[in-house]
Amino acid sequence: MEIKENLIADQIQQFFMNCMERYVSVEKRVILISHCGVFSQDLINSLVEGNEELMSSVGDKKILIKRVFSILIEGLQNIRAHGEKDENGKQIAFVLIAKEKDTYKLNLGNIINSIDVHTIVSHIDNLNSLSPSNLKMLYTKVLTEDMFSEKGGAGLGFITMKMKSNNQLNYSITTLSESQSLFSVEVILDRIL
Numbered sequence: 001m002e003i004k005e006n007l008i009a010d011q012i013q014q015f016f017m018n019c020m021e022r023y024v025s026v027e028k029r030v031i032l033i034s035h036c037g038v039f040s041q042d043l044i045n046s047l048v049e050g051n052e053e054l055m056s057s058v059g060d061k062k063i064l065i066k067r068v069f070s071i072l073i074e075g076l077q078n079i080r081a082h083g084e085k086d087e088n089g090k091q092i093a094f095v096l097i098a099k100e101k102d103t104y105k106l107n108l109g110n111i112i113n114s115i116d117v118h119t120i121v122s123h124i125d126n127l128n129s130l131s132p133s134n135l136k137m138l139y140t141k142v143l144t145e146d147m148f149s150e151k152g153g154a155g156l157g158f159i160t161m162k163m164k165s166n167n168q169l170n171y172s173i174t175t176l177s178e179s180q181s182l183f184s185v186e187v188i189l190d191r192i193l
Helices: 007-026 041-057 062-082 114-129 132-144 156-165
Strands: 030-038 092-099 103-113 169-175 180-190
Touching: 007 030, 007 092, 007 103, 007 180, 030 041, 041 062, 062 092, 062 103, 062 156, 062 180, 103 114, 114 156, 114 169, 114 180, 132 156, 156 169, 156 180
Parallel strands: none
Antiparallel strands: 030 092, 092 103, 103 180, 169 180
């Protein structure tokens, strides 16, 4: 019974560990920030501040630090606002920030309702297909037309991530149970601007 009660958390932990292993062993990246578990507002604040300090210490430019800050805040707030709870009532999620010589890679993941998979995938696929000018127009449209959902979101987080990274948003969906999936988004930023 204990194994079943922690099945979703264990699956998320395994996915997280596999990502870390791939980043370090295969891609030869350095992990700057990593956390898998519950995210409190204090933890989010600490992660953001710590990341800014680490990026400054390696000599990254302010503009890059601000871009990473924006993406990280959007992703972490998305986890807090839209992440679902596991079978124990905990909102399990993860964040990984890794760097290599030319890029940063941010990977954020959380539990979603399986019925929302199509909507999320369609939204991100649409964003990935837009030119920078069309993406900016969509951002402005969403802001001016109050296109907000019941939970207060309008997809602005993903739009912001795409705009700030200037790269495709890579995502994966992993089935956790009949009704829940793990959604993971990977954002790549060029360190040389």
